Amino acid sequence: MKLLNTETKNNVLTSMAEILDRKRDAIIKANKKDLDAFQIEDQALFDRLIVNNKKVDEMINAINSVRLQDDPVGQEISNRTLKNGLNIVNTTAPFGTILIIYESRPDVTIEAAVLAFKANNKILLKGGKEAYHSNIILEKCWHDALSQNGLSKDWIKLLHLKREETQEFLKNPTEPLDLIVPRGGERLIEFVKTHATCAVLVSGRGNNFLYVSEKADWSKAVNVIINAKTDKISGCNALDKVLINKNMPEYETKLEMLQQKLEQYNVEIIADKSVSQQLKTVNEVTQDRIWYEEFLALKLLIASVDNMEEATAMINKYSGKHSAAIITEDKNEALTFMNNVDSAAVYHNASTRFTDGGQMGVGAELAISTDKLHHRGPLGLKQLVTNKYYVFGDGHVRT
Structure with a gap:
């Protein structure tokens, strides 16, 4: 696709x-067809599917926000002239064609497209x-x-x-593909990574942890x-696991207080052996694989740990490397935790729900990347470009 001004x-x-x-009325009406046809027992997926007036307003706000941001294409990263006279300029450039694969969420059809287009990329959704019906009408709007x-619909x-x-398309694309972003669960991500023949940028699962220090x-913790x-x-930044230091003052009483508070919000609690012995009415974890799960439900796993080092090791082993938090009044302890936890976003005394482009000042986001190459965290407008070297000479040859 040509470079647009x-x-x-x-x-x-x-x-x-x-x-x-x-x-907007036609969009909401089309969305209702999808809601009426929804037959999967998955509340998180259903919540993500809903488009109402508030959601349309959010779509419009996302578009206006991106429109007001600086064009990320053609920005000079570096400019230097070597001793031999060659002028080397490194600038930002479009990826080319991006494919995003996602479930439910019609708002992705807006946010992904607006970001890709402003960054001069073609996008396949x-x-x-x-x-289906929601996406069809949103594509028609685009x-x-x-x-x-006067531009091509392509x-x-x-x-x-x-x-x-x-x-088959991933293995043998019928048009050039430069980047694929799978936005969904582990099965989708594994499917794409197995079959893709171009770069894949993973928008990982949540399975976020929070450690409560002594x-x-x-x-604040509660x-x-x-x-x-x-x-x-339904958010990928929702909390799934809580690790509590058993050496905190009044540990047993505080555990019971947390249980009572969570039950007020209808949260199902499961726990490790130590915590389940204290909270008699909760179910004990019986299978190790549950530590790897992203719940996307009113469900929380609570476990006890002896210290921050144990908590850090558990988070780095089991989490989705999306978001992790520590609750402590000791700033040095917080910094040590944040430096050693392997997650795209780490928090001190704050909710993991802030891992979001809009909340973090990035604006609309394509996804939350848990990869370490190219970019990690919210993929906003500035992250949807690559770079390109322009080398200016005057008959230069290498000797």
Whole structure:
């Protein structure tokens, strides 16, 4: 796809915001068809599917936010002239064609496309069948915005492929692919990594941990745990595991207080052997694999640890390397924890629910990357470019 100037790209985004506002009733009506057809017993997936007036407003706000951001393409990273006279300029450049594969969430059809397009990338959207009607009308909105500004509809395109067809497309793409972003559970990620023939940037699962130090303010700990667990259970930044230092003052009493608070929010508690002996009414963990699970439900695993080193080791072994938090009043302890935990985002006395592009000041996000190469954390506009060297000479030859 050709390199577009900033004005042209922003004009498309202005048109898109206006179209979404004008067609909001039709969008919500199309979404209702998907909601009515939804037959899977998965509350998190259903929650992600819903489009209402608030969600349309969020889509429009995402588009306007990206429109107001600086164009990430053509930004100079470095510029130096060597002793031999060669001028070497390193600048940002588009990836080319990005494929994103995702489930439910029609808002991804907006946020992924607006980011990719502003960064001058073509984007292929492989949404889930549960959001078919929602995605169809949103793609039509994009095509109207592109057409109004004299651009090809190929910039933003939905792929309607079954699993076997997707597998074949990944192995033998019918058009050049430069980057694939699988946004979903481990099965989806493994499927893409197994079959893709180009770069894959993993938007990993959550399975987020929180460690409560013996030096914690207990009131802060409880408030953060409740927010991180119950604010939005379908979010990949929701809390799944809590590790509590058994050496804290009034440990048993505080455990019981936490249980009572969680039960007020209808949170199912499971626990390791030590905690389950203290909290008689909770189920004990019987299989190791549950430590690796992302719950996406009102469910929380609570375990005891002897110290921060044990907590850190458990987090690095079992977590999805997405977000992890420590609750402590000791800043040096917090920094040690944050330096040693292997996660894309680490928190001191704060909820994991802040691992989000908008909350972190990035704006709209394509995904939360748990990979270490290219970028880690929220993938915003500035992260959807690569780099390119421009070398200027005057008949230079290497000797």
